[in-house]
Amino acid sequence: MTYIFRPEDGRELRDERYGSVFIFDVSERARLKNLDVALAVVDVKKRSPRHYHCQTEEVYHILEGQGRMYIEAEVEEVGPGTTIVIPRNTKHSLENTGAIPLRFLVVSSPPYDYNDDHEVDNSSSDETPA
Numbered sequence: 001m002t003y004i005f006r007p008e009d010g011r012e013l014r015d016e017r018y019g020s021v022f023i024f025d026v027s028e029r030a031r032l033k034n035l036d037v038a039l040a041v042v043d044v045k046k047r048s049p050r051h052y053h054c055q056t057e058e059v060y061h062i063l064e065g066q067g068r069m070y071i072e073a074e075v076e077e078v079g080p081g082t083t084i085v086i087p088r089n090t091k092h093s094l095e096n097t098g099a100i101p102l103r104f105l106v107v108s109s110p111p112y113d114y115n116d117d118h119e120v121d122n123s124s125s126d127e128t129p130a
Helices: none
Strands: 011-015 019-023 036-042 057-064 067-071 074-078 083-086 092-096 102-109
Touching: 036 092, 067 083, 092 102
Parallel strands: none
Antiparallel strands: 011 019, 019 036, 036 102, 057 083, 057 102, 067 074, 067 092
């Protein structure tokens, strides 16, 4: 069983639209059943696609860089030390507004499932299903 994870232990999932997510597979490697942890990076002047999760709750904790968090109808400037709580069925997107990569931890429960990633148009104001 693994208890300690370093950035180089992550498996990179690259998306040229915005950046990378480094998956640590803690649910398998540390035998955690109810949460997952990842390191995410939004490249300079990029924005993650607006999306929501039906099953997953997330917490983002900004490590470095500056950005703008879009969560439902709210827009907030974020930077190191900022923690963002994202309930399920909540549309969200993160934009890098700074000069360096925006790096943040992602904690999700239950563990991340690619099939629970539902993208919507960044300009859309439609309601997310309850």
